[in-house]
Amino acid sequence: DVQVEESGGGLVRPGGSLRLSCVASGFTFSTSGMNWVRRAPGRGLEWISYISAKSNLIHYADSVRGRFTIFRDNAKNSVFLQMNGLTDEDTAVYFCARGGYSSSWLDSWGQGTLVTVSS
């Protein structure tokens, strides 16, 4: 069974930082591209970042580039999202999702972790 589980969300003040984690099982993580997608309150889904299986291709949405960093540890079947310079616009449920190489459909998603940016 493919499973993806996010953690690390919480309440953070504007300008603060947070690191999200995602651990996967049930598939060969080291050959899978991984993505982060978020859904802000009252809004739709927004793709924010991708990392390839060997970390040689990384891409960000304009809304987070320069503030967020994606990285992975294949030995721990985990992908991470380091979020710095948070604003209230970053308040959302953050999902981790498996993809392919580069841009693709996302076939396995976690339940998400809530990030709230507020003073």
Next chain:
Amino acid sequence: EVVMTQSPATLSMSPGERATLSCRASETVAGNLAWYMQRPGQAPRLLIYAASTRATGVPARFSGSGFGADFTLTISSLESEDFAVYYCQQYNDWPTFGQGTTVDIK
């Protein structure tokens, strides 16, 4: 950025009815289009990829069509578990999603 526009925003339907959801891209995305369903409090679920290929385990009542910039998701006969929000997503460029269509009970 490829902008995806879904219509209608809300579709009020009864169980057993046929639902047709539309998705339009601001430029051609060829056949690089996926559809997802999301119920409240749950993870999105992949329904369709490559515009018309059902993902593993997706019931046959879900079908996708289209190519280029205009796409359609059809649910042939709505069941209670189908009332949810549906998103299209292009992956011809870096991914972008439509704003969603809510299918609710009339």
